[in-house]
Amino acid sequence: MLISSSVRRGLENGREPDVARSPRGGQGGAAVSEVKAIRLRNVTKRFRDVVAVNNISFEVEQGELFGLLGPNAAGKTTTIRMICGLLAPTSGTVMVYRYVQPRDRMIVSRLIGYVPQHFSLYEDLTVYENMLFYSAVYGVPYSVRHRRIETLLDRFLLTEFRDKLAGELSGGTKRRLALATALVHNPSLVILDEPTAGIDPHLRYLFWRLFEELRDEGVTLLVTTHYMDEAEFCERLALMRSGRIIALGTPREIKRQALRGELIEVTIRTSTMPIGLFRSIPCVRDFRLLEKNGHEATYVLLVEDAERDLLQVLKGLEAHGVKVLAISPIHVSLEDAFLSLTGGLA
Amino acid sequence: MNLWPVIAKELKQLVRDPRSLLMNVAMPLIVMLMFGAGYGGRESRAIPVAVANLDPEGRFSWELIDYIFQTPGIEPAYYVDSEEEAVELVKRGEAYGAIIIPEHFSDDIMAGKKVYVKVVVDAAAPFAPMLITQSVTTALYYLQVSIAEDQGTVTIEMVEETVYGPRITTMEGFLPVTMGLLLHLVPMTLISLSICREKERGTYEQLIMAPISRWDIIGGKLAAYTILSLINMLGTLAIAILVFDVRVRGPLVDLVLFSALFLMCSLSMGMLVSVISKNQLQALGTSIFLFIPSLLFSGIISPVEYISPPVRYSITYTMPMYYFLRGFRAIMLKGYTLGNVWMECLALGLMTIIYFSLAIVLLRMRLG
Numbered sequence: 001m002l003i004s005s006s007v008r009r010g011l012e013n014g015r016e017p018d019v020a021r022s023p024r025g026g027q028g029g030a031a032v033s034e035v036k037a038i039r040l041r042n043v044t045k046r047f048r049d050v051v052a053v054n055n056i057s058f059e060v061e062q063g064e065l066f067g068l069l070g071p072n073a074a075g076k077t078t079t080i081r082m083i084c085g086l087l088a089p090t091s092g093t094v095m096v097y098r099y100v101q102p103r104d105r106m107i108v109s110r111l112i113g114y115v116p117q118h119f120s121l122y123e124d125l126t127v128y129e130n131m132l133f134y135s136a137v138y139g140v141p142y143s144v145r146h147r148r149i150e151t152l153l154d155r156f157l158l159t160e161f162r163d164k165l166a167g168e169l170s171g172g173t174k175r176r177l178a179l180a181t182a183l184v185h186n187p188s189l190v191i192l193d194e195p196t197a198g199i200d201p202h203l204r205y206l207f208w209r210l211f212e213e214l215r216d217e218g219v220t221l222l223v224t225t226h227y228m229d230e231a232e233f234c235e236r237l238a239l240m241r242s243g244r245i246i247a248l249g250t251p252r253e254i255k256r257q258a259l260r261g262e263l264i265e266v267t268i269r270t271s272t273m274p275i276g277l278f279r280s281i282p283c284v285r286d287f288r289l290l291e292k293n294g295h296e297a298t299y300v301l302l303v304e305d306a307e308r309d310l311l312q313v314l315k316g317l318e319a320h321g322v323k324v325l326a327i328s329p330i331h332v333s334l335e336d337a338f339l340s341l342t343g344g345l346a
Numbered sequence: 347m348n349l350w351p352v353i354a355k356e357l358k359q360l361v362r363d364p365r366s367l368l369m370n371v372a373m374p375l376i377v378m379l380m381f382g383a384g385y386g387g388r389e390s391r392a393i394p395v396a397v398a399n400l401d402p403e404g405r406f407s408w409e410l411i412d413y414i415f416q417t418p419g420i421e422p423a424y425y426v427d428s429e430e431e432a433v434e435l436v437k438r439g440e441a442y443g444a445i446i447i448p449e450h451f452s453d454d455i456m457a458g459k460k461v462y463v464k465v466v467v468d469a470a471a472p473f474a475p476m477l478i479t480q481s482v483t484t485a486l487y488y489l490q491v492s493i494a495e496d497q498g499t500v501t502i503e504m505v506e507e508t509v510y511g512p513r514i515t516t517m518e519g520f521l522p523v524t525m526g527l528l529l530h531l532v533p534m535t536l537i538s539l540s541i542c543r544e545k546e547r548g549t550y551e552q553l554i555m556a557p558i559s560r561w562d563i564i565g566g567k568l569a570a571y572t573i574l575s576l577i578n579m580l581g582t583l584a585i586a587i588l589v590f591d592v593r594v595r596g597p598l599v600d601l602v603l604f605s606a607l608f609l610m611c612s613l614s615m616g617m618l619v620s621v622i623s624k625n626q627l628q629a630l631g632t633s634i635f636l637f638i639p640s641l642l643f644s645g646i647i648s649p650v651e652y653i654s655p656p657v658r659y660s661i662t663y664t665m666p667m668y669y670f671l672r673g674f675r676a677i678m679l680k681g682y683t684l685g686n687v688w689m690e691c692l693a694l695g696l697m698t699i700i701y702f703s704l705a706i707v708l709l710r711m712r713l714g
Binding site for chain 1 (some may be wrong): 426547548549550551552553554555556557558559712713
């Protein structure tokens with residue numbers, strides 16, 4: 001279904017739907033569904049003596065909202081630029097759909113909408129002129145250019161700035177223009193480098209809603225960010241640090257991987273607590289005293305699956321005659337997970 | 347007052363960008379060295395002059411020739427037997443001027459008749475006519491003084507002629523140089539900033555991400571700047587012709603086409619500068635640096651014959667400006683057509699192709 005939507009996109013652009021087509025044709029339908037939007041295999045990028053990206057591998061499925069998460073200088077931008085074909089990897093393979101980057105740059109660039117970290121449109125052209133220029137460069141048919149630009153202006157609340165110079169726009173408006181321009185050729189893959197860095201929380205939220213909307217329309221999105229809270233919006237993410245991927249998966253998988261389980265917080269009356277209590281409950285892997293306040297104590301328990309094991313813990317405690325005052329799964333943030341994975345040193 | 351922090355910071359920043367430093371500190375030294383290499387040295391260099399001595403047996407004719415060529419800067423490159431041959435050499439551009447001593451020159455002096463020496467100069471050449479006529483005038487003075495000692499006072503006149511119509515006005519003399527400067531420095535500097543500006547402002551990353559080829563970028567930019575500069579050039583020429591009564595002796599269309607070719611060459615050169623420069627400051631510095639040899643060695647400040655052969659062959663003949671000045675002067679002042687200046691066209695065309703190709707090849711379509 002996702003493929004058919006990107007095929008439709010290709011057709012709408014007046015180009016052949018090369019995304020989903022097998023180059024050798026003989027592989028049949030099964031091969032088509034296996035095509036990843038992005039596939040990196042053992043990719044390393046070295047700048048003189050600095051290793052910016054160190055032997056990373058990951059894949060992004062078609063139609064996925066994928067996050068590349070990590071602190072500054074983790075290698076996110078370098079990774080993205082290699083995917084875009086703006087940098088050649090020192091070793092390893094970068095593939096976008098069936099094409100090898102940067103060899104197939106000219107084909108791939110038509111499929112990608114790219115929003116670099118810094119505003120990179122022409123400040124001395126108006127909003128409309130910038131979008132018109134890129135629609136022409138991307139070969140959007142003359143007959144649909146105007147209509148498409150107007151639609152995007154409307155969608156990104158840019159209509160009132162239509163004839164303003166891009167250089168005169170505020171930071172948030174520039175971001176919206178950058179995204180709108182990146183969509184002018186209906187790309188099936190949108191790559192955004194730190195789209196929300198330095199903008200206000202309201203607009204950040206709006207942006208993520210837009211990304212989800214695009215995802216729902218069948219667009220594949222790769223977004224980098226160093227805001228851990230934003231990464232929760234992603235379906236899957238790769239955590240990068242010092243040029244390596246230190247965790248890969250859904251946000252929940254990453255948290256579990258980081259803590260080797262999930263957490264339950266339980267407050268009990270200490271007078272009712274027998275020695276070796278937690279060790280006697282089979283699903284509790286580990287525990288720690290969080291705080292003690294008179295006759296009450298709060299513990300954090302490590303279990304495999306917090307929601308599943310909650311009842312079992314409760315039953316186990318009550319079987320020992322322990323008075324449970326409160327019990328709940330702990331929401332672990334990605335930030336906690338990240339700090340745990342990196343030993344606190346980002 | 348505490349100047350030190352700013353001084354220290356500025357010096358550090360200046361040293362940090364080696365290429366700009368080279369441009370700013372080394373440029374004066376390099377220019378001086380180039381200048382010395384081009385114009386220094388003890389051996390005298392001279393512009394060629396043709397001599398037709400039609401009084402070869404006479405007492406005074408050889409004496410006069412000796413006096414004439416005592417002036418540094420001109421040399422008797424050709425001795426011919428008729429006025430026609432001498433003038434032909436000037437017309438062909440092989441000599442800057444011809445000195446014709448008529449038959450019976452010495453006898454007529456002895457007879458006390460009125461005597462003249464004819465000087466035919468190439469008025470289109472910027473320095474030569476004055477230099478040649480002055481040397482002849484001086485030589486005639488010496489000869490008259492020398493004759494006066496034995497023979498009493500004689501009068502020898504100099505008759506001056508030009509090969510292509512009347513002598514040119516100052517305005518006409520300077521127009522080729524002015525056009526050369528306008529069609530070279532301005533477009534070159536302007537376009538040299540174009541790609542650097544994209545890199546500096548970060549717009550280059552978005553641009554090369556698009557399905558755009560190096561031909562699209564270089565060709566598109568060149569075309570746009572050519573259109574703009576052509577309008578500029580036509581305006582400048584129109585002012586010269588309509589307001590200042592400059593007379594174009596050759597076909598105006600040929601003059602415009604030839605100038606346009608030079609313009610393309612300047613723009614390609616500027617494009618190459620832009621491709622190899624890291625930022626706008628470097629591009630600007632490089633453009634100016636490239637412009638200085640054009641100013642010094644292409645025939646603007648002196649005849650190219652005064653430039654030492656090594657510099658002439660390595661710099662003058664590789665400068666578009668040299669070929670432009672030759673061709674433009676020929677069309678405008680001598681009434682030549684494009685067909686007559688095909689060599690200059692070929693040189694400019696070749697350079698344009700070389701600069702353009704280098705710009706295409708060297709343009710980086712990646713980052714980093």
